[in-house]
Amino acid sequence: MAEAIASKLSNYEVVFFPFETKGNFTGRIKELDKFENGDYSSIEQDFSILDAEPYDLILIGMPAYGSQPPKTFSTATERMNNLSGKRVALFGTSRFRRGSHVQFMKEHIEANGGEVIEQKNFRGLLMLGTKKALEFGTLINSL
Ligand SMILES: Cc1cc2nc3c(=O)[nH]c(=O)nc-3n(C[C@H](O)[C@H](O)[C@H](O)COP(=O)(O)O)c2cc1C
Numbered sequence: 001m002a003e004a005i006a007s008k009l010s011n012y013e014v015v016f017f018p019f020e021t022k023g024n025f026t027g028r029i030k031e032l033d034k035f036e037n038g039d040y041s042s043i044e045q046d047f048s049i050l051d052a053e054p055y056d057l058i059l060i061g062m063p064a065y066g067s068q069p070p071k072t073f074s075t076a077t078e079r080m081n082n083l084s085g086k087r088v089a090l091f092g093t094s095r096f097r098r099g100s101h102v103q104f105m106k107e108h109i110e111a112n113g114g115e116v117i118e119q120k121n122f123r124g125l126l127m128l129g130t131k132k133a134l135e136f137g138t139l140i141n142s143l
Contacts, residue, residue: 004130005061005134005137008134008137012057019043019072019076032070036065051081056087057088059091060089062092062101063092064095064101077108083114088117091119092119098123102121117143118139
């Protein structure tokens with residue numbers, strides 16, 4: 001979804017910072033469990049280089065885990081340098097939820113000094129098409 005949105009950001013030079021789990025399905029679930037329990041050892045280096053300072057806009061996307069995004073979100077934004085005063089656009093993905101986790105993200109970003117200029121949730125029970133993400137990208141590109 002991030003790549004679909006970014007494909008429409010012709011007014012921006014885009015840099016990605018994906019937090020990726022690697023390996024087979026079981027290994028990835030174990031990795032996610034570690035993140036939820038506060039063990040970020042495999043992505044510690046990614047956290048250490050998070051700095052909003054050079055960017056005009058920070059776009060953050062997260063899945064719904066219950067009514068919240070994964071804990072990685074809060075940890076990443078708390079550790080991000082220079083978030084204060086930055087423009088932020090948020091998106092979420094979910095199977096059922098209508099975006100309560102994106103609202104959680106908005107409140108968290110604002111509590112850490114960021115200015116949320118747009119937010120959107122993409123919901124798909126079995127599959128997420130990119131149509132709405134492309135539309136969201138076009139909107140963000142015009143801001
Ligand atoms: C631990 C866990 C909890 C989840 N909880 C919810 C939920 O409460 N509501 C919901 O709509 N989707 C929930 N999902 C589905 C994810 O939001 C969905 O998998 C994600 O948005 C799409 O990413 P994927 O295609 O990589 O799975 C959950 C997924 C996981 C792994």
